[in-house]
Amino acid sequence: MSFLTRVAALTAVVSLLVSSLCLAEPLRVDINSQNRSDMRSTGCENWRPTSDELSRAFGDIRVTLAAPAAGQGVDLVGAKSLVVDGLTLGADGARVLGGGEPAVLEVKIEGLSAGSHTFAGYHHAPSGEPGEFRVSVAGQGAESRVVPTTKATHDDELAASFIRFEAAAGSPVVIRVTATEGDRALLNGFELDAPDPTRSARVPTPAHLERHAVGDNGVVRLSWRPADSAVEHHVYLTKGASAAEAIAALDGADTDSESYLAHTTGDACTAPIKRNDSLVHYAWRVDSIDSDGQVTTGTPWVFRVRHLAFPTAEGWGRFAIGGRGGRVLHVTNLNDTGPGSLRAAVEATGPRTVVFDVSGLITLESRLTFSDENEFLTVAGQTAPGKGVCLRGQTFGGSGGNDTIVRFVRMRMGDKHGGRDGMGLAASDHCIVDHCSISWTIDEAFSSRQAKNITLQRTLISEALNPTGHGYAGSISGDVGSFHHNLLAHNWGRNWSIASGLNQANRHAGRLDIRNMVVYNFGRRTTDGGGAQVNFVGNYYKPGPATEIFTYLNPQFEHPAFGPQQYYVEGNVMEGVSGPEGPLPPFKGVDPRGEQDAPVTVPEPFFPSYVQTHTAEEAYENVLADVGCNVPMLDDHDNRVIRETREGTFTYTGRLGKPGIPDSQEDVGGWEDYPETHRAADWDADADGMPGAWEAKHGLDPNDPADGAVDSDGDGYTNLERYLNWLAAGNTLAP
Numbered sequence: 001m002s003f004l005t006r007v008a009a010l011t012a013v014v015s016l017l018v019s020s021l022c023l024a025e026p027l028r029v030d031i032n033s034q035n036r037s038d039m040r041s042t043g044c045e046n047w048r049p050t051s052d053e054l055s056r057a058f059g060d061i062r063v064t065l066a067a068p069a070a071g072q073g074v075d076l077v078g079a080k081s082l083v084v085d086g087l088t089l090g091a092d093g094a095r096v097l098g099g100g101e102p103a104v105l106e107v108k109i110e111g112l113s114a115g116s117h118t119f120a121g122y123h124h125a126p127s128g129e130p131g132e133f134r135v136s137v138a139g140q141g142a143e144s145r146v147v148p149t150t151k152a153t154h155d156d157e158l159a160a161s162f163i164r165f166e167a168a169a170g171s172p173v174v175i176r177v178t179a180t181e182g183d184r185a186l187l188n189g190f191e192l193d194a195p196d197p198t199r200s201a202r203v204p205t206p207a208h209l210e211r212h213a214v215g216d217n218g219v220v221r222l223s224w225r226p227a228d229s230a231v232e233h234h235v236y237l238t239k240g241a242s243a244a245e246a247i248a249a250l251d252g253a254d255t256d257s258e259s260y261l262a263h264t265t266g267d268a269c270t271a272p273i274k275r276n277d278s279l280v281h282y283a284w285r286v287d288s289i290d291s292d293g294q295v296t297t298g299t300p301w302v303f304r305v306r307h308l309a310f311p312t313a314e315g316w317g318r319f320a321i322g323g324r325g326g327r328v329l330h331v332t333n334l335n336d337t338g339p340g341s342l343r344a345a346v347e348a349t350g351p352r353t354v355v356f357d358v359s360g361l362i363t364l365e366s367r368l369t370f371s372d373e374n375e376f377l378t379v380a381g382q383t384a385p386g387k388g389v390c391l392r393g394q395t396f397g398g399s400g401g402n403d404t405i406v407r408f409v410r411m412r413m414g415d416k417h418g419g420r421d422g423m424g425l426a427a428s429d430h431c432i433v434d435h436c437s438i439s440w441t442i443d444e445a446f447s448s449r450q451a452k453n454i455t456l457q458r459t460l461i462s463e464a465l466n467p468t469g470h471g472y473a474g475s476i477s478g479d480v481g482s483f484h485h486n487l488l489a490h491n492w493g494r495n496w497s498i499a500s501g502l503n504q505a506n507r508h509a510g511r512l513d514i515r516n517m518v519v520y521n522f523g524r525r526t527t528d529g530g531g532a533q534v535n536f537v538g539n540y541y542k543p544g545p546a547t548e549i550f551t552y553l554n555p556q557f558e559h560p561a562f563g564p565q566q567y568y569v570e571g572n573v574m575e576g577v578s579g580p581e582g583p584l585p586p587f588k589g590v591d592p593r594g595e596q597d598a599p600v601t602v603p604e605p606f607f608p609s610y611v612q613t614h615t616a617e618e619a620y621e622n623v624l625a626d627v628g629c630n631v632p633m634l635d636d637h638d639n640r641v642i643r644e645t646r647e648g649t650f651t652y653t654g655r656l657g658k659p660g661i662p663d664s665q666e667d668v669g670g671w672e673d674y675p676e677t678h679r680a681a682d683w684d685a686d687a688d689g690m691p692g693a694w695e696a697k698h699g700l701d702p703n704d705p706a707d708g709a710v711d712s713d714g715d716g717y718t719n720l721e722r723y724l725n726w727l728a729a730g731n732t733l734a735p
Helices: 003-020 080-085 245-251 342-346 618-626 638-645 692-695 719-728
Strands: 027-031 045-047 055-058 063-065 074-078 092-097 104-110 116-123 133-138 143-146 159-167 173-180 185-189 189-193 202-205 210-213 220-224 232-238 260-264 268-272 282-290 299-306 326-329 354-355 359-361 368-370 377-380 389-392 394-400 402-407 410-411 423-426 429-434 437-439 452-457 461-462 474-476 479-484 487-489 497-499 511-515 518-520 527-532 533-537 540-544 553-555 567-572
Touching: 027 092, 063 368, 092 104, 104 185, 116 133, 116 143, 116 173, 116 185, 143 159, 159 173, 159 326, 173 185, 210 402, 220 282, 232 245, 245 282, 245 299, 245 567, 326 342, 342 368, 342 377, 359 518, 377 394, 429 461, 429 511, 429 719, 461 638, 518 618, 518 638, 540 618, 553 567, 692 719
Parallel strands: 027 045, 210 299, 326 354, 354 377, 359 389, 368 394, 377 402, 389 410, 394 423, 402 429, 410 437, 429 452, 437 461, 452 479, 461 487, 474 497, 479 511, 487 518, 497 527, 511 533, 518 540, 527 553, 533 567
Antiparallel strands: 027 189, 055 063, 063 104, 074 092, 092 185, 104 173, 116 159, 116 189, 133 143, 133 173, 202 220, 220 268, 232 260, 232 282, 282 299
């Protein structure tokens, strides 16, 4: 049969199969054993059954798990260590133990419309060596036999069962997973009315729902793992303003459609995209064709291309999307809660940019955090009038946040509530904090445990309060976490503490890039702690009047069973003690708990920094010239700290007698005056975040509320972002 004949015949087959399935969209469910975010699967309904509740509704569909055989029951099994290998779906699931008899796990499905449906089950044993399973439909002849995988490193490598069945209106369908060998039946997750995973292309790159695909040159490379039965593929590509719109455009696509991209016998092709446009959602599909000409329609995958958060964003968090293209929320008052408050804007959902129509001191009465529910957020402190905004009282930062940008925000915590951490990006992904100022915290000014793809840059952390010896700059981690061109001054300890801890497999975690830091008047601790891989480059440490330690990096090596800690150390300075030539490594005062099986230092960086790197001496001048919340202006506190760092002096002594190290904000005079200033009512008449005068000057319509979300010049930044970047560069508009 010729290729064209096969195409015509198979198009009809595919259309028949698609039209006969009854769910509008496939239902994908990951069965979870724990309430751990790192064991949940993106793109799935994540369900953790309990012994009291083995049933859950997914829209109109209800699924119930059961063990029908006497003496058997459903329990949950999982291994968090598998998450390290990249498994989430395969890391845990529901299990029935047979107790010497064949184990049977039933999945009752209610609410299906009448007609043909499919069930795909995923089977991976977190431990042990289970035998073959038979997956069948009660009362119907369809069945699938599968041997669970045991050592998969990707969810697309899991063993899968697949069956077609008929549903009658109002009648449940019961799927049975029966152990034909061994005494356990296992189901990690399932899909309803999705393509046959055993005959489909899998392991897509870019990964499904990837938001930061590489397309800088206007082309994205698409690749996949072919099914064993596939000899050729048809590839389709569409785009839309949302993932749903892009996927809908793939519906019914065939080789005559505009979305048809390529025919290939290989496992990759290239796709033209609009470079820098991170707002476009691309959907692609790979249909697999076997030697008999049978087509298996692929699962749609979606991606977006990356673009810098702002022109000077660097490091591993540089591609944070923020609120690009979303709505604009105005902070109009200094209240802790309610309409017009910062809290209302941060805790909202959906892509949004927060602008400030008011300056002054905001007292937080409870923690203000952004989580995964609050993703796609930009907090643009540079938009504030007057002296800008200053937060105090409670912590502000990320706790599982995604694609968030925070710029030009001050946090002067204080001890009114007993002292708290300052800011942070804990468990956050693709986030960046730029040009912020943090002071008067207790314990940690900044923390980022369990974070991924983050950057902290050009931020000034100073005068952590030390009444109990916990005046710490911060505990940092990330995979990868970038910390560059920051100033840490007058902090007794943890300058930084590398707090990577252990991963789910009890091995050292954390990959960090620490470079071009300036650290002044540290007390008893400089940079210590530990991580799996750390680049430590071009940092400048300047002892001050409170300094009691004169080594800049002091890793704490834990038991070798936790795996090695390794460091790339280059070009660091301890002023007056050692220059960039050495000594290497300056690891003193540490008692290793045994010898690790890898060298402590390595000759080459572990990974690129994506940071314009200076020598330590250059970084000293560069950082002091541009750090902290300096837009709309530096406050008196930061001006003083920068001056003291440059001069090697201090102004205040804490109540415990340590020069430059306060124990309360009252030791340094307390909060300075932050006048409450409001924008004029006609400053931004159309409320698009851009002042009318700036819009008129740049050819925009001051009365069009929609033009802020438009990218007028095609550089990847919306008009609102152009204004924000213009402000961040130090430009001002007459009030």
